[in-house]
Amino acid sequence: MIGLNRVIQGDCLEILRQIPDNSVDVAFADPPFNLNKKYSSYKDRRAYAEYLSWCHDWIAELVRVTKPSGSIFLHNIPRWLTYYAAFLNEMADFKH
Numbered sequence: 001m002i003g004l005n006r007v008i009q010g011d012c013l014e015i016l017r018q019i020p021d022n023s024v025d026v027a028f029a030d031p032p033f034n035l036n037k038k039y040s041s042y043k044d045r046r047a048y049a050e051y052l053s054w055c056h057d058w059i060a061e062l063v064r065v066t067k068p069s070g071s072i073f074l075h076n077i078p079r080w081l082t083y084y085a086a087f088l089n090e091m092a093d094f095k096h
Protein backbone atom coordinates (compact mmCIF):
# COMPACT_ATOMS: atom_id res chain seq x y z
CA MET A 1 0.00 0.00 0.00
CA ILE A 2 2.76 2.46 0.92
CA GLY A 3 5.09 3.36 -1.94
CA LEU A 4 6.67 6.06 -4.03
CA ASN A 5 4.58 8.57 -5.98
CA ARG A 6 1.30 7.71 -4.31
CA VAL A 7 -1.25 9.91 -2.57
CA ILE A 8 -2.74 8.02 0.35
CA GLN A 9 -5.83 9.29 2.13
CA GLY A 10 -6.61 8.12 5.63
CA ASP A 11 -6.01 8.56 9.31
CA CYS A 12 -2.47 9.85 9.71
CA LEU A 13 -1.59 7.57 12.62
CA GLU A 14 -2.91 4.47 10.87
CA ILE A 15 -0.98 5.32 7.71
CA LEU A 16 2.23 6.34 9.47
CA ARG A 17 2.30 3.08 11.45
CA GLN A 18 2.61 1.20 8.14
CA ILE A 19 5.76 3.10 7.12
CA PRO A 20 9.15 1.58 8.04
CA ASP A 21 11.61 3.30 10.38
CA ASN A 22 14.11 5.76 8.85
CA SER A 23 12.63 5.57 5.35
CA VAL A 24 11.43 9.13 4.65
CA ASP A 25 13.54 12.07 3.42
CA VAL A 26 11.10 14.92 4.14
CA ALA A 27 8.00 14.99 6.34
CA PHE A 28 5.58 17.93 6.39
CA ALA A 29 2.45 18.30 8.52
CA ASP A 30 -0.35 20.88 8.42
CA PRO A 31 -2.64 19.49 11.14
CA PRO A 32 -5.88 20.94 12.42
CA PHE A 33 -5.13 23.83 14.81
CA ASN A 34 -7.82 22.98 17.36
CA LEU A 35 -9.56 26.29 16.72
CA ASN A 36 -13.07 24.92 16.18
CA LYS A 37 -12.78 25.36 12.42
CA LYS A 38 -15.55 23.73 10.42
CA TYR A 39 -14.36 20.55 8.71
CA SER A 40 -16.65 18.07 6.97
CA SER A 41 -15.45 15.02 8.87
CA TYR A 42 -13.27 16.24 11.73
CA LYS A 43 -14.22 17.94 15.00
CA ASP A 44 -11.65 20.71 15.48
CA ARG A 45 -12.14 21.27 19.18
CA ARG A 46 -10.55 18.66 21.40
CA ALA A 47 -9.69 19.03 25.05
CA TYR A 48 -6.29 20.68 25.48
CA ALA A 49 -4.52 17.56 26.78
CA GLU A 50 -6.21 15.29 24.27
CA TYR A 51 -5.15 17.47 21.33
CA LEU A 52 -1.56 17.65 22.56
CA SER A 53 -1.42 13.91 23.21
CA TRP A 54 -2.64 13.27 19.64
CA CYS A 55 -0.03 15.69 18.27
CA HIS A 56 2.68 14.01 20.34
CA ASP A 57 1.72 10.62 18.87
CA TRP A 58 1.87 11.64 15.20
CA ILE A 59 5.01 13.72 15.74
CA ALA A 60 6.67 10.66 17.30
CA GLU A 61 5.65 8.67 14.22
CA LEU A 62 7.11 11.34 11.92
CA VAL A 63 10.39 11.18 13.83
CA ARG A 64 10.42 7.38 13.65
CA VAL A 65 9.84 7.22 9.88
CA THR A 66 12.16 10.09 8.93
CA LYS A 67 15.77 9.24 8.11
CA PRO A 68 18.44 10.67 10.43
CA SER A 69 19.57 12.76 7.44
CA GLY A 70 15.98 13.85 6.68
CA SER A 71 13.93 16.90 7.66
CA ILE A 72 10.61 17.40 9.42
CA PHE A 73 8.51 20.55 8.88
CA LEU A 74 5.52 21.18 11.16
CA HIS A 75 3.00 23.95 10.57
CA ASN A 76 0.76 25.25 13.37
CA ILE A 77 -0.02 28.36 15.40
CA PRO A 78 2.56 29.54 17.99
CA ARG A 79 0.45 28.33 20.91
CA TRP A 80 0.86 24.70 19.82
CA LEU A 81 4.32 25.08 18.30
CA THR A 82 5.75 25.78 21.76
CA TYR A 83 4.69 22.24 22.71
CA TYR A 84 5.89 20.81 19.39
CA ALA A 85 9.34 22.25 20.08
CA ALA A 86 9.44 20.50 23.46
CA PHE A 87 8.32 17.19 21.92
CA LEU A 88 10.89 17.44 19.14
CA ASN A 89 13.71 18.40 21.48
CA GLU A 90 13.09 15.12 23.31
CA MET A 91 12.95 13.03 20.14
CA ALA A 92 15.21 14.61 17.54
CA ASP A 93 18.10 16.98 16.92
CA PHE A 94 17.24 20.58 16.05
CA LYS A 95 19.22 21.83 13.05
CA HIS A 96 17.64 25.11 11.87
Ligand SMILES: C[S@@+](CC[C@H](N)C(=O)[O-])C[C@H]1O[C@@H](n2cnc3c(N)ncnc32)[C@H](O)[C@@H]1O
Nearest residue numbers: 010011012013029030031032033039040041042
Ligand atom coordinates in the same frame (compact mmCIF):
# COMPACT_ATOMS: atom_id res chain seq x y z
C1 LIG B 1 -5.19 22.71 8.63
S1 LIG B 1 -6.01 21.53 7.58
C2 LIG B 1 -4.79 21.20 6.38
C3 LIG B 1 -5.28 21.45 5.02
C4 LIG B 1 -4.31 21.04 3.92
N1 LIG B 1 -2.99 21.60 4.12
C5 LIG B 1 -4.86 21.49 2.57
O1 LIG B 1 -4.31 22.43 1.99
O2 LIG B 1 -5.87 20.93 2.16
C6 LIG B 1 -5.95 20.05 8.56
C7 LIG B 1 -6.47 18.81 7.83
O3 LIG B 1 -6.19 17.64 8.64
C8 LIG B 1 -7.25 16.71 8.43
N2 LIG B 1 -7.22 15.72 9.51
C9 LIG B 1 -7.81 15.80 10.73
N3 LIG B 1 -7.56 14.70 11.44
C10 LIG B 1 -6.80 13.90 10.67
C11 LIG B 1 -6.22 12.62 10.85
N4 LIG B 1 -6.39 11.93 12.01
N5 LIG B 1 -5.49 12.08 9.86
C12 LIG B 1 -5.32 12.76 8.70
N6 LIG B 1 -5.84 13.99 8.46
C13 LIG B 1 -6.57 14.54 9.44
C14 LIG B 1 -8.48 17.59 8.40
O4 LIG B 1 -9.55 16.93 7.77
C15 LIG B 1 -7.97 18.79 7.58
O5 LIG B 1 -8.21 18.59 6.21
